[in-house]
Amino acid sequence: MESDLKLSAQGLIRDYAGRRAVNDIDIRLAAGEVLGLLGPNGAGKTTTLRMLAGTLAPSAGRILLAGHDMARAPQQAKRHLGYLPERPPVYDELTVDEYLAFCARLHGVERAKRADAITRAKADCGLEAVGRRLIGHLSKGYQQRVGIAQAIVHRPDVLILDEPTAGLDPNQLRGIRELVGRLAEAHSVIVSSHILSEIQAVAHRVMILHRGRVVLDEALADAEARDDRVIDIGLRAGPDRSTLAALPGVETVEPLGDGRWRITAAPGRDIRGSLAETAVHNGWHLVELTTHAPDLETRFAELTRSAEHTTAVAS
């Protein structure tokens, strides 16, 4: 199992002048996996990614990239890494071809394979037509693509993309999203965003960061499957909370006000039918029964809000 991991980080901590920006984060990335790093602005996403990319040393913790320790053998580890920082690191005064040639040399692509590597990277990122144009004259979306091309020109095992869709218009956004999807076929990818739909569109697994901590880490399929268990029910002449909570298969009950309740069922049980029957039988005046299906967005909001609350209480 360990050997399948392209990247693993344990107990990452980063302090900035006494302020803890990243607190005890573990990240494991398997081959061919796309991990979405999600969090509000200032949650510690960029700090985490910079540590993984080796441009920032962690205050504590260990990073293994393709089996190489980032602290002890940074040169070997970085050979397997492609990194797109928050701002694409492009030189305005160079043409796309010149720039990619430099990046290929910098990442040790052999001379014989260089032209091929550049052609492939340009094809992957849709840059064929602009090879001879100055990067400074390209639009923001194209500059972003050049930044991604830079990260994949040496075909690294692990690709780290920090907010690849920031500041793009909807068309460019879709283009980059499709590109990340294609890249995932050959690389393990970590992509960060503060926009949930971006992550949902490309990632297999989502990790939500808040105030430097991981508040959620699970496969996207699981995150969405759980949603069926939450039921919103409206009862005009309803009973009190304890009566509802005592019903078979009910795990939690939460009042929504105005005779409406949010009920979470025990795992693996569909209680909608029995719930309706009970309501009718007891004359509770059933007016509404829907699966609530809180999407990831609600959970994201809840997680980041509740974590805020706990920290406020703790401090």
Place this chain on the structure above:
Amino acid sequence: MNLAVSIARHELRRLFVSPLAWTLLAVSQLLTGILFALSLTDLSLNPQRIGAYDGVSAIVGGGLFRFATVVLLLVVPLLTMRVFAEERKTGNIELLLSSPASLTAVVLGKFAGLMGYLTLLFALVALMPLSLAFATPLDIGLLASGLIGLWLVMAAFCALGLFLSSLTREPTLAAVATLGALMLLWLFYAVSAMEWQPVVFGTALPLGDAARALSLIGHHDALLRGVFSSADVLYFLIFTLCFLALTVVRLDMDRH
């Protein structure tokens, strides 16, 4: 090492596609050219200045190289400010830091790139006195010593500028700091000329001698006079290597 060469080539290419590099070359060529023409005119109007010890090489060559050092004082800060300060500001430094190149390779590559450019400037300056060989016999030894001195001064200025550039993320700040530091080195030389020996607690402190030993310009002056001593050359090498090493240390501190 390959990576350092790649970085040096990249640096050179970036310099030559920017108008700054060409403008700096043109301006310094214009200034040194005017000085060269003036000193030749002066010599032809007052031929009695050529004596038993000072020939054309010493008067024209020495004067030109001294002036070229002043021009460098202004050119080098403008070049070095782009290297780390500007790359940090634009975020492009992340590209180098996340690449397999070690910090030493990055610093050496940048240094070599800048020196490549400065060597071109150097060659253009060197051609002026050497062109006199068509008209008059020259003291090649004296000129060579002066030229080696000029090149070493370039390397020293460049290393100091790179270090100061690595301290900040504001290019203008880096340029001003480098200019200030280079001028300080100049003032240091003025102290050495004063034979200043203040007496502290009954002991005379040979500040003048100390300043002479430490001053970059003082060591350069010896070479300009045609005195080629390995101590002077060693001084420049140590100065340059020290500041390059400090730059590596400074960049490493950035990660922590």
